[in-house]
Amino acid sequence: METTTLQAQSSVISIPAFLAHWQGHRALTRRTILAFPEDKLFTYSVGGMRPFSELALEMIQMAGGGIKGIVSGKWENYEAQSEKYQASTRAELLALWDAVTEDLNRFWPQVTSERLQEMDKAFGAWEGPVYWITFYTVDNEIHHRAQGYVYLRSLGIEPPHFWER
Amino acid sequence: METTTLQAQSSVISIPAFLAHWQGHRALTRRTILAFPEDKLFTYSVGGMRPFSELALEMIQMAGGGIKGIVSGKWENYEAQSEKYQASTRAELLALWDAVTEDLNRFWPQVTSERLQEMDKAFGAWEGPVYWITFYTVDNEIHHRAQGYVYLRSLGIEPPHFWER
Numbered sequence: 001m002e003t004t005t006l007q008a009q010s011s012v013i014s015i016p017a018f019l020a021h022w023q024g025h026r027a028l029t030r031r032t033i034l035a036f037p038e039d040k041l042f043t044y045s046v047g048g049m050r051p052f053s054e055l056a057l058e059m060i061q062m063a064g065g066g067i068k069g070i071v072s073g074k075w076e077n078y079e080a081q082s083e084k085y086q087a088s089t090r091a092e093l094l095a096l097w098d099a100v101t102e103d104l105n106r107f108w109p110q111v112t113s114e115r116l117q118e119m120d121k122a123f124g125a126w127e128g129p130v131y132w133i134t135f136y137t138v139d140n141e142i143h144h145r146a147q148g149y150v151y152l153r154s155l156g157i158e159p160p161h162f163w164e165r
Numbered sequence: 166m167e168t169t170t171l172q173a174q175s176s177v178i179s180i181p182a183f184l185a186h187w188q189g190h191r192a193l194t195r196r197t198i199l200a201f202p203e204d205k206l207f208t209y210s211v212g213g214m215r216p217f218s219e220l221a222l223e224m225i226q227m228a229g230g231g232i233k234g235i236v237s238g239k240w241e242n243y244e245a246q247s248e249k250y251q252a253s254t255r256a257e258l259l260a261l262w263d264a265v266t267e268d269l270n271r272f273w274p275q276v277t278s279e280r281l282q283e284m285d286k287a288f289g290a291w292e293g294p295v296y297w298i299t300f301y302t303v304d305n306e307i308h309h310r311a312q313g314y315v316y317l318r319s320l321g322i323e324p325p326h327f328w329e330r
Contacts, residue, residue, distance in 0.1 A: 011176030011278045012183045013296045021300060046211055047318030113176045126328075131178045135186060136328075142304050143327060146311035153212030162308060163291075163301075 011113075019108045022138055023101065024165025029059065029145045030097055031160040035152055038090045046147075046154055055144035056093060060085045062137045064100035066122060067107045070134055071115070078123040176278075184273045187303055188266065189330030194224065194310045195262055196325040200317055203255045211312075211319055220309035221258055225250045227302045229265035231287060232272045235299055236280070243288040 013021065033041065033056055042053045065081030068074065087093040116131040126133070149159040178186065198206065198221055207218045230246035233239065252258040281296040291298070314324040 010180035012178050012180055012281055012299070013176075015175035015177055017294075017296065018177045021297075025304075046315050047320075049315065049318055116177055129182075131182065132186075134177070139190075139307055140327070142307045143311040143314075146308040147315050149308075150211050150214065150312050150315040153214055155212075162305070 015109070015111060015113070015116075018134075019104065021165075022104065022108075025138060025141060025145075026063075026097075026101060026104075028160060028162070028165055029056065029141055030094070032145050032148050032152075033090065033093060033097070035157055035159055036090075036148070037155075037157075040151075040155060041090055041093075042088070044151055044155065046151055049147065052148040052151055053087065053090075053093060055148060056097070057085055057087060059141045059144060060093075060096050060100050062140060064096070064103055066133065066137050067100075067103055069120070069122060070130055070137075071107045071110045073115075073118070073120055075120075075122065075124050078125065081123070180274070180276060180278070180281075183299075184269065186330075187269065187273075190303060190306060190310075191228075191262075191266060191269075193325060193327070193330055194221065194306055195259070197310050197313050197317070198255065198258060198262070200322055200324055201255075201313075202320075202322075205316075205320060206255055206258075207253070209316055209320065211316055214312065217313040217316055218252065218255075218258060220313060221262070222250060222252060224306045224309060225258075225261050225265055227305060229261070229268055231298065231302050232265075232268055234285070234287060235295055235302075236272045236275045238280075238283070238285055240285075240287065240289050243290060246288070 033052070036044075036052055042051055045051045061078070061081035061084075064085060065076060065078070085096050087096055116129070116134065118130050119127065120130050120133065121127045122133045122136075126136075128136075152159045198217070201209075201217055207216055210216045226243070226246035226249075229250060230241060230243070234241075250261050252261055281294070281299070283295050284292065285295050285298065286292045287298045287301075291301075293301075317324045
């Protein structure tokens with residue numbers, strides 16, 4: 001109870017505000033997917049890296065596969081997510097994206113401050129407090145989306161504005 | 166008071182934990198600065214973008230110039246930060262970086278949950294709740310550091326591991 005009070009007294013962001021923050025980032029990433037010519041989305045990269053479709057699939061797997069574990073503590077392994085979320089066209093990729101958007105809206109409001117402080121193992125493999133697992137998921141999306149920005153620039157395409165969410 | 170209670174009941178991350186999260190990202194970015202050959206740090210980019218030294222200076226200006234405004238509500242304009250933080254060698258860049266690390270450690274613990282919910286205008290220009298200004302600063306660093314990762318990969322250099330903070 002003392003921990004909860006301390007935590008409560010020093011909150012940076014509320015649970016509803018964090019969802020808006022997360023979905024704002026996801027809306028920007030969705031526009032980044034749309035900014036690529038479809039063939040380049042699945043084939044183009046810089047420096048031997050993965051094409052943006054694969055980076056976007058990783059974001060989908062982490063968020064879509066992760067949200068239930070974040071909320072409930074019940075995790076499937078990560079390999080199961082790679083099998084579950086597959087796309088070979090932009091339309092398929094966007095359909096997965098939008099399904100994860102709904103999953104986050106449905107499940108995230110069930111999380112509690114107490115749950116976010118618990119230690120857990122994401123996908124049975126990566127250990128840390130649940131807030132850390134959550135931040136890692138969002139930060140990994142920001143990280144890989146930014147790499148897509150470089151791909152777009154090197155194709156002569158202007159990426160969406162970073163500050164528009 | 167009701168707002169504070171609601172906020173308190175739904176905290177995602179505490180003020181001390183957020184500093185550790187932020188400084189973890191900054192430690193990773195510092196290693197990214199070190200991964201570049203010094204000449205490439207100041208000259209190399211992909212797709213007509215800014216070299217990594219300029220992206221790192223922007224991070225320094227936003228965090229170093231921003232932390233006092235975040236805590237106190239007193240902002241200098243952004244142009245003043247561009248003048249204040251300048252570097253033409255890696256050693257100068259790292260000295261600025263490390264000074265900002267100390268500034269964050271000194272000032273961030275003075276922020277309160279109530280302050281983080283207030284509306285403010287970062288550098289007198291960008292309006293939002295203070296937690297939003299704070300997240301924007303960290304997210305912008307993740308975004309630009311990831312672009313440095315692509316520069317490194319295209320130079321044949323392996324970037325530091327994203328998951329090590």
